[in-house]
Amino acid sequence: MIDMNSFYASVEQAHNPDLKGKAIAIAGNPKERRGIIVTSSYEARHKGIYTTMNVGEALRKCPELILLPPDFQKYRVASKAMFTILRSYTQLIEPVSIDEGYLDITQIASTRHPIEIAKEIQMRIFHELDLPCSIGIAPNKFLAKTASDMKKPMGISILRKRDVPEKLWPLPVIEMHGVGESTAKKLATHKINTIGELANIEEYIIRQALGKNGIRLRMRANGEDSREVDPNSIYETKSVGNSTTLPIDETELEELEKTFLKLAGKVAERLDAKKLSGSTISIQIRDADWHNHSKSKTFQNPVYNKDVIYEEAVKLFHKSWDGAPIRLLGITVSNVMDRKQSVEQLSIFNFEDFAKQEPIYEVIDEIEKKFGKGAIQRGIEISKSSYASKTSFSKDFLEDLKDN
Incomplete structure (x- = not known):
């Protein structure tokens, strides 16, 4: 690393x-x-x-x-x-x-x-x-990342799996890569305060506490990580989001909703530039005391429209806001996919949209019977290159690396 x-x-x-x-x-x-x-x-x-x-x-x-x-x-x-x-x-x-x-x-x-x-x-x-x-x-990604943090600046560190009990286990679990404040608090309720305690906890206990992520963290605490170095990961976009820190600790609902509207517009613009849609909308809230809260909703059909993103984000906000002053707001659309690959599930809520297109499909069928399959297609989409095509600055650099 x-x-x-x-x-x-x-x-x-x-x-x-x-x-x-x-x-x-x-x-x-x-x-x-x-x-x-x-x-x-x-x-x-x-x-x-x-x-x-x-x-x-x-x-x-x-x-x-x-x-x-x-x-x-x-x-x-x-x-x-x-x-x-x-x-x-x-x-x-x-x-x-x-x-x-x-x-x-x-x-x-x-x-x-x-x-x-x-x-x-x-x-x-x-x-x-x-x-x-x-x-x-190190022999794997987790240990290599951990080793890279051991000596800064200009350090070179080696971390072997056999070194884990001596070098990692005595450390507080919060210092382990992949464990945040929220996870550390959950682990503490199970009397897991050090990396060693996490490594040696019974599997069924950590599964009950954190599910699959708990099993994964327990493996990492034992120095185990089977992930391979994947050069193709730069071509994967998993989420598109935007957040903003407010000029003051805001308590006015109207101002907060205006902020959500701007965020939804930016997220929708980036999704549109990349021709993506996503099935999960999440909001991030940071209050004046720096406490972070998040809430999400997953949909049957992928979304990308600004109005839908805004409406659902505000609904999530109303469900989770207790009136405390807000310092930061964010919206993220995740589980994204190419819109061409997304398949809408027919339901009582959208069947009318499909029904409206039925006459068009009948015309297409007649043309293809006469001139062959694929004789008529949907309009060709011309890709646009703009700043909006970047999901966020932290990922913009990936576009540079794809040229190599």
Whole structure:
């Protein structure tokens, strides 16, 4: 696993050497509450600055902090250059975000030691791009990801399966990759507080607590992960979403519904640009105390229309909102598929739409009887390339990698 260190901030320092050695942070608009720290340099982190910290609080803690707006195009160029270097070693690469990816070096490791390969990759990225990275070496993806977090910046760590009881089991379960705050709280109710306790819990107990995900986490806690490095994963879009941080802690229902309308429009635009539809709509709510809530609904037929997305998102919101001030809202359409491949299920609610098209199908049948099957088809869709075709910035970089 290659994990770039403080990527956005490091790219800014590489472009402007005067920023090196200084506390810098990438943030949104400092004049609004969108001014939240996205990432910061290690110099800033040493002074207590962390991701998601409010800009005002960050400046009070570190008055000399240099705030920079995000330059996404600059980061995409750097990401593409980094993955180009990785591809000079192997094509078995699975990018997982703009600044990290898995490499399967099994074939080249037969002639060179993995540590030698890792050192060379790390030095090339540093000398050619002026960017630091950490590398985790392990027999599977979970352990490689865990190892990449062990030494930052510019670290190289090896984590073997036999090392798991000594190095991972004593750690709090919240430090395990794949375990968030909510999952950690659920595990705590079953007296599972360390990774070791998770690894050794009876299977039926963890299944009752977390279902299939619990079984998967228990396997990871034992160092087991059968997932292969999948280069084709960059061609898969699993969800399309959009979220926004509100300028103030909002309590006015009308303003919140207006925000949902804008979000639904952006999600629908992105779905339309990619000719996708999805069967599940989810909303994300973050209140003023930074508590996250989500609610979702799955439909029989895939959806992509702005009005439908908005209407269902608002319904979900009304069911879950208790009137507390809202800091952030988001909408995601998941379980997406190509619209051409989606098949509507005929029901009492949509059979009339099909009935209206029946005369058209009869005409098509007559033409095909005379001129042959496929003589008449639906209009050809002309693909459009625009910013909307990108599901979100975190996935935009994938479009660059598909060109290689």
